[in-house]
Amino acid sequence: MTGFDLSGLTASFGGERVIGPLSLRVQQGEKVALVGKSGAGKSTLMRLIHEQVNRDASLVPQELGLVNALPVFHNVFMGQLDRHRSWYNTVTLVRPFSRDRDGVRELLKALGMPEKLWIPTASLSGGQRQRVAIARALYRNAPLLLADEPISALDGPMAHQVMQLLKEHFSTSVFALHDVDMALAYCNRIVGIQDGQIALDEPAERLVASDIMSLY
Numbered sequence: 001m002t003g004f005d006l007s008g009l010t011a012s013f014g015g016e017r018v019i020g021p022l023s024l025r026v027q028q029g030e031k032v033a034l035v036g037k038s039g040a041g042k043s044t045l046m047r048l049i050h051e052q053v054n055r056d057a058s059l060v061p062q063e064l065g066l067v068n069a070l071p072v073f074h075n076v077f078m079g080q081l082d083r084h085r086s087w088y089n090t091v092t093l094v095r096p097f098s099r100d101r102d103g104v105r106e107l108l109k110a111l112g113m114p115e116k117l118w119i120p121t122a123s124l125s126g127g128q129r130q131r132v133a134i135a136r137a138l139y140r141n142a143p144l145l146l147a148d149e150p151i152s153a154l155d156g157p158m159a160h161q162v163m164q165l166l167k168e169h170f171s172t173s174v175f176a177l178h179d180v181d182m183a184l185a186y187c188n189r190i191v192g193i194q195d196g197q198i199a200l201d202e203p204a205e206r207l208v209a210s211d212i213m214s215l216y
């Protein structure tokens, strides 16, 4: 499965509805940007989608979900943890296989940090940590990417490099993005979230930044 067709999506916290009910259909090949002001419900919607598609998705959560005590290699390798038998994962913890070392190093090279392969994740900067979570999603290599603010800690050139990499790597993607210009540049469909509902759903080519700013 590379796209999805979900309906009846709802989420509440403390009895207060924060999402839906809403439906979202994403077809193979679409690159969707979820946009909207802080607290609109983008991350919650992303979590609901992930719950439904789970193993078919490469996920970059906003809070990254890295294990600080482990080196970068092992955090990236976790993208494929459920694809191997437990003996393989146990051996990898102590002495990684060369093909996995090479695969992870290549991804880190594409993300501009190959020298960090064996560095403890705790000692990285915010932008480097974000790139480790991106490398983990790339290493998982699932047919669908779900990425919640994947470039929020990156400088301009690196943000473009990462968006280009993700665009080339995953044919179908859903991003939550605060940067409206990046959404228009790298996505072909813009879905605006307002108070937990879809308030805008248009092809990116039909929109300019000011159309989206009305959501804010």
Ligand SMILES: Nc1ncnc2c1ncn2[C@@H]1O[C@H](COP(=O)(O)OP(=O)(O)OP(=O)(O)O)[C@@H](O)[C@H]1O
Pocket (backbone or CB within 6 Å): 013, 014, 018, 036, 037, 038, 039, 040, 041, 042, 043, 044, 045, 062
């Ligand atoms: N664990 C939680 N407990 C209680 N309320 C929550 C929780 N997670 C989210 N919310 C609430 O749900 C609403 C939507 O939050 P969500 O994080 O999905 O928004 P968002 O659009 O992703 O925001 P941001 O752009 O700041 O990441 C907000 O009102 C938020 O306070």
